[in-house]
Amino acid sequence: MTSTASQSVLSIRGLSVALPAGGDRAHAITGVSLDILPGQTLCVVGESGSGKSVMATTVMGLLPKELDPVAGDIVLQGESLLQASKLRLRQLRGKAMGMVFQEPMTALNPVMSCGDQVDELLSTHTDWPAEQRRAEILRVFERVKLPDPARMLRSFPHQLSGGQRQRIVIAMAVILKPALLICDEPTTALDVTTQKEILRLIADLQREQGSAVLFITHDMGVVAEIADQVLVMNQGQAVESGDCEQVLRRPRAEYTRQLLAAVPGMTPPPAKPEPEGPALLSGQGVGKTYTSHDWLGRSRPTAALMDAAVAVRAGETVGIVGESGSGKSTFARCLIRLIDPTEGQIWWDADDVARMPEGQLRPLRHRVQVVFQDPNRSLNPRRTVGQSMVEGAMNFGQSREQAEALAVELMAQVRLPVDALKRYPSQFSGGQRQRLAIARALACRPQVLVADEAVSALDVSVQAQILNLLREAQSRLGLGLLFITHDLRVAAQLCDRVIVMHQGRIVEQGRTTELYANPQQDYTRRLFDAAPAALPPLD
Incomplete structure (x- = not known):
């Protein structure tokens, strides 16, 4: 074993994992090797299907039964994981290695409170009394910056926001101070400000605990921000590895260059001429208020959307950006009448549909079609x-x-x-x-296509293909496009106009080139500042 491998928290040597017969290739990963030292962050990048997550789940001993490691070894702090029994792997998970998954709703048990889920981990791996476990959970909840930790202890996953759920998963992964922390796309579905907070949190915890971090991502901006070392994978093989600056500035592999070229920038292209003609989809003074009732039957109104307006013309792309909970999707769902607005007017072409009964609305629905974030659903x-x-x-x-x-x-x-x-x-x-x-x-x-976070879960090269596809369809058919996204770089490249939303209100809007060059509102400037780091220019 080399001196680097002997010092490593995690050392992988020549790992190959076979796919079931009939797959598009024989192996999910082939001959992959890497080392991560204490306190170091290794980012693994590549397109969907490149083998990134298979490698991570192999390390954790969580591979599906149909997949099988056929060559190589994985060594965690001098101990072979491929030779370890199932009992030994259970002992190591949580204590020596923790994992933060991409989708916290699938990583958390929906019928257990968040406190009980973390307590289950502690009671499995420690002999602490209940009071000590509770105190430690509250300490870690406070450390991961969850508001009101005592309330979070009692809350169920569905009662929390996406960013809060991800913090719960991180708390579970780090509470026993594991030597290795594996993060599998932990910020993919989060808005830029929450993403920045989560990345800062992981970096702080890593510094405090000296953990090695294996960070899987398709966001090259995140790589530029946090990586010490980078491993690029394609079709199950490692095509390039090295320190972050070398891989991002002087990539040796053509595949790496293609990945970097697909990353959208924050500088919008030159503005197109203003579209002419009537709006195909528009709204004026649109609002949505939800009413809940307590156990005494008292009503409690919550305004999710207030006084919002938009107009989308043929051949035009209007973007709506903002954090989670800003009202973006509520606005879009009111406009396409998936939910009924509480107030305001909505027009599809010349028809006012805000309060139109479903029976009259159904024949018109072909005019406005929607592409959701998750095509699985x-x-x-x-x-x-x-x-x-x-x-x-x-x-x-x-x-x-x-x-x-x-x-x-x-x-x-x-x-x-x-x-x-x-x-x-x-x-x-x-x-x-x-x-x-x-x-x-x-x-x-349709006359108008509404895309609600349609590319947020896709890797950069596939994202670029989908965006090109939308541009081509718009050009060919003269479609209006309403594009809801939390990715400011995508909005910069695709949208002609951008609407910025915060806490249910529109705080700023304008032509993309002008708004990105000179945002007027403090909130917009904070949003732009939170965007991932720009990639360094290629040498």
Whole structure:
């Protein structure tokens, strides 16, 4: 063993993990090696399917049964993990190695309070009495900057925001001060300010505890901000590794250069001419108030959206940006009448639909179609892709023959093979499913496409492909596009105008080039300051 490997918290040597027969390749990962020293952060980057998460779950001993390590070794503080028994791995998880998963709602038990979930970990790995465990949980909750730790102790996951849930998962991962912390896309679905807080929190905890961090991400801005070392993976193989500055400034592999080229920048392209003609989708004075009732029956109103306005014209892209809870998605869902606004007016072309009954609204719904963040939830898993596309088109008056012909045409436009129509959503990658969701929306021949965080969970190269696809569809069909996102870099590259929202109100809006060059409001400036670091120029 080399001196570097002997000093490492984690050392992986020639690791290969086999895929089941019939996969697109024989191995999920092939011959991967790495070392992480105490206090060091190694970022692993690559597209979906590159093997990043398989490597992380292999280290944790959480591989699905159908996957099998067939070569190499994983050594944690001098102990081989591949030779360890299941009991020994359970002892090491939490105590010697902790993991922060991408989606906290799937990592947390929905029927247990957050305090009970952390307490379960402590009671498994320590012999502390209940009072000591509670005190330690409260200390760590305070350390990860959760508001009102005592209330968080009693709260269930669904009662917390996304950022708060992720802090709970981090608290669970670090409470026993493990030597290795694995973070698998922990900030992908978070807005820029929450992401910055989570990254700072992980760095602070790492400094305090001297942990080694294996950080999996597809965000090159995050890499530039936190990485000491970088490992680039493609199709299960390590194509490049080195210190952060070398990989980002002087990449040796062409694949790394392609990844870096796909990262959107914060400088918008030159402004297009102002669109002409009437708005295809617009709202004026739109508001939404929710009313809850306590156990005595007293009502408690909560204003989620107040006095919001927008107009989207043919060929125009309007972006709505802001933190989680700012009202972006509430505004969009009111505009497309997935929820009923409490006040205001909404027009689809010349029709005021704000209070239109569903029976009258249904024939008009083809005009405004939506692409959601998670295509897994918007595509029916029990129906083939072709069935889903044809159904939507037929619901709005096309014959079966017309709908089937349009589906074939749309497959070519989203760059997928025609035989994909016969397959089910589970047989596609995340990026392919998002292409299919766009194709299904276009099959209804809309005037306006509403994209609600449609690229936030995709890696940079697939994200770039989806954004190009949206631009092409807009140019070809003259669509209006309403684009909701927390990624300020994506908004800079795609949107003609940007609306900034905070706590249910529009705080600033304007042409993208002007707003990004000279934001007028303090909140907008804070939002821009929280965006991930710009990539260094290539040498």
